Amino acid sequence: MNSLYKSNIYQKYRGLLISLIDVCIVFFAYIVAFLIQNNFLISGRVITLTKILGLGLFFLLALHFMVLRLFKTQMSLWTYTGPNEIIRTFFSCLVCFLIMSYFVLKVGLFNIELIALAELLCFVFLLGARMLYRLARRYIMDLERVENCLIIGAGNGGYLLMNEIYHNMAYPYNVVGFLDDFKKKGTMLSGKPVLGTISEVKKVCEEYNIRCIFITISSVSSERKQEILDLCTSTSVPTKIMRILVGNDASNHISFEDIDIKDLLNRPSIDLKxxxxxxxxxxxxxxxxxxxxxxxxxxxxxxxxxxxxxxxxxxxxxxxxxxxxxxxxxxxxxxxxxxxxxxxxxxxxxxxxxxxxxxxxxxxxxxxxxxxxxxxxxxxxxxxxxxxxxxxxxxxxxxxxxxxxxxxxxxxxxxxxxxxxxxxxxxxxxxxxxxxxxxxxxxxxxxxxxxxxxxxxxNGSVIPIFKEQIKNGGPVTVTHRDIKRxxxxxxxxxxxxxxxxxxxxxxxxxxxxxxKPVKIWNLADKMIRLAGLVPGRDIEIQEIGLRPGEKMFExxxxxxxxxxxxxxxxxxxxxxxxxxxxxxxxxxxxxxxxxxxxxxxxxxxxxxxxxxxx
Structure with a gap:
């Protein structure tokens, strides 16, 4: 399927293809409307395709083709069908109804009731096709989601992230739910429950076999953010944090990155003049x-x-x-x-x-x-x-x-x-x-x-050294258990x-x-956990003794x-x-x-x- 979407033919003619599909849906809607109005041809009448009927059908299909393209319904991505697509589809069907009604009064080929019913069905079928595609694609993608993830924060950030996860295979996770200090346990957000407060993160990770944690909370104090980071790090589950980057064009870009060790140092912000x-x-x-x-x-x-x-x-x-x-x-x-x-x-x-x-x-x-x-x-x-x-x-x-x-x-x-x-x-x-x-x-x-x-x-500082030692399977070496820097x-x-x-x-x-000075032993512990490992079980921390000229405290x-x-x-x-x-x-x-x-x-x-x- 992805190879089809990436093909040059699809990329070049996608809009035309969608328009033709929409016209077929319109034709089907008018057939269904006619059948409904005539009790599904119970009387056994035979429909004769006359020249004027053929011209009428051609006119209504051509009309819908042009109006739907005028409202750019062919440009929308079916995977992301939402309120905007609903509004544009509704107005395109409304415009077609008004134009068709005018010609009905002039020509009398169809009746107003048929046109009204057909356009209503057009609206339902056009949106229905898009929603069915969206659900089918999500179902197919969900079959590949074998790793459970947890979202910290059941607010706007959590909602945006969950939508992104289920529309983007770059995040092949199954969201089991949210943790939030201000949402009642059991509250639902986009069909996923709030499982408890943030302090329960370790218990929830163990209960639901969580393989990744996403932190989407941004509007909290630096002290509370530090507490949340420490709680997530203590689980030894790989954790990503939402970052908002301001581009050169003043547009904000939201990305999710691994927690870096600098996030755990609780540094004050720098006020540069x-x-x-x-x-x-x-x-x-x-x-x-x-x-x-x-x-x-x-x-x-x-x-x-x-x-x-x-x-x-x-x-x-x-x-x-x-x-x-x-x-x-x-x-x-x-x-x-x-x-x-x-x-x-x-x-x-x-x-x-x-x-x-x-x-x-x-x-x-x-x-x-x-x-x-x-x-x-x-x-x-x-x-x-x-x-x-x-x-x-x-x-x-x-x-x-x-x-x-x-x-x-x-x-x-x-x-x-x-x-x-x-x-x-x-x-x-x-x-x-x-x-x-x-x-x-x-x-x-x-x-x-x-x-x-x-x-x-x-270059040569403790962080790159620890990263290399963790990459090689340990041990992580610290000169003294109590040394601080x-x-x-x-x-x-x-x-x-x-x-x-x-x-x-x-x-x-x-x-x-x-x-505040950081205990190097604790730094090593956090870096191991950031790598999704457990200190002492997956990787050892070894004390090797102070080096020549090294002090315990600066x-x-x-x-x-x-x-x-x-x-x-x-x-x-x-x-x-x-x-x-x-x-x-x-x-x-x-x-x-x-x-x-x-x-x-x-x-x-x-x-x-x-x-x-x-």
Whole structure:
């Protein structure tokens, strides 16, 4: 059947075919009307097809053909027959009745009673054919629906979804019913019952062998939404959530997607002040180091929305940089990005001091976002000299070039691990903060650092690792049962960095509100359940012990207690600290000498940790 619908002949001549079927139905309706009016020919009379009768039949069929096409009944999809089709069919039959009545009075071939009865039957038979087709198609499709599903929310969203499920084999489910906190148990919606309240989801899933849950509730508080998500996740049944996307043409598109782990983090919404961000990005030359990384690439994606005159993307990873530029070129071809934005991709290592200076002098960027850094804690524990050369001296090169070349704004990406660091990576980041704060800029450049915690889905972060482990059948490995971390999505982090960039004045450190810390063990548990599996039964969670330099808890909350809020409730600020530049420079010289003398990573780490003590 689907092959017929997709055939070129059907697609091309569908309207004509439907019109001919409708004409046949009209002919049948008139035959039935004539039989009814003549008591089904009980008298045994013979109908003689005269020339005038033939012309009359031709006229009424041609009339119906034209009027039905005038009302576009042939364009409607029979599978979705509804009130609109009923109204159009009724008026088409009414128009035919009026025209036929006029000619009856003139010619007298038929009588008014026959015409009235025939048009009534036309209306019934035309709609009946469509409804029979709809029911037959639904019956055939229902034979393939072997998996039960449950809809959370017996409102408009639930009604729309159920109609979509039964008209679209992309959702081959049988809806057993709804759960709703405000509809009485037993209430029927489109023939399906409300089975109870949302808190009963686990019991209902077990009772009805549910294989998929759809969440269609949108108008609830974030706290209640979080409770609903947690209840559904606890069932280990694959769950999809309704999302409303606003398109470029302001039209809303409703889609159903799997619950993502970010849905379970209960993040506060971000209130961006677009005009403030645009004030320092629009028509400006903007440079992003580390543009091929998770944060750097997302910064670039966000920046192009503010129409800079030029975007300079700097990275040592040529593949990542190439793919990012190709992404933007595709956006230009699709007119999703201003075609006037110039794109520059430069393969440069931030360790190359002369090249960084050439970059700043040649392109003279107005704004520099510095996201280039080594970030993996265990790897930097093994190679502290690598972390120092890249994170500290590489960042020093960028800061010095920005200060010496008259760059007006510099924003550096830091980390929550720079707070009372216990690992090399965090210590190098803290040293770069100290170096930035020690520079005497005399207000010529707006400089700031932005601290935030772990970013969901970034390269090498815990989420992709857990997904791969679950895909491979486990086990999912967690360093410690009680370890906690702050999480933020990549777009959230990038947006807040852009907002913090507006507040940057003179060597402040901004701290982003990451919400509540998440227990990694619970995160692993939820991800396993999101995959439709049961932790401990289908996939094990194993505790493997803390890695070198890893802390049980990050201390972002303590930092926020020492800060004050900006105009954005999610951004806090440390005011600038008076750090002696000569003292910091002396420490960097000592580090350079130390790395030339020894590769003892334990000793190098010890010296670095002592240097950052405040």
């Amino acid at each position: 677009i005009d403030e961000i645009g004030s320092y990005l629009t028509n400006k030359v903007v440079c992003v180091t580390g543009a091929g990384g998770s944060i750097g690439s997302e910064l670039c994606r966000q920046i192009v929305h503010f129409n800079p005159s030029k975007l300079i993307m700097v990275d040592i990873n040529e593949n990542a940089l190439y793919m990012l530029k190709q992404e933007f070129l595709v956006m230009k071809r699709k007119h999703q990005m201003n075609d006037s934005i110039q794109l520059e991709s430069l393969i440069i290592s931030i360790r190359e001091r002369e090249e960084i200076y050439k970059l700043m002098k040649s392109y003279k960027p107005d704004v520099v976002y510095h996201a280039a850094a080594h970030k993996h804690v265990p790897l930097m524990e093994d190679r502290p000299t690598e972390a120092i050369r890249n994170n500290i001296f590489g960042t020093k090169n960028v800061i010095d070039a920005c200060c010496d070349c008259g760059i007006s704004r510099f924003i550096m990406i830091s980390t929550d691990k720079a707070v009372n660091p216990t690992n090399v990576m965090g210590a190098t980041k803290r040293m770069t903060e100290m170096y930035m704060q020690s520079r005497n800029t005399n207000g010529k450049i707006h400089m700031a650092a932005v601290r935030f915690g772990n970013v969901l889905g970034s 702050y999480f933020m999505t990549i777009p959230e982090a990038a947006q807040l960095v852009l907002q913090a960039g507006f507040y940057a004045n003179e060597r402040e450190i901004f701290v982003l509100d990451m919400g 201390e972002l909350t303590l930092e926020m207690e020492k800060c004050h809020k900006t105009d954005n409730n999610l951004i806090f600020v440390h005011e600038k600290m008076n750090i002696d530049s000569n003292e910091v420079d002396a420490k960097l010289d000592e580090l350079k000498r130390l790395m030339a003398q020894t590769d003892d990573k334990t000793y190098i780490k010890e010296v670095l940790m002592n240097m950052i003590q405040e």
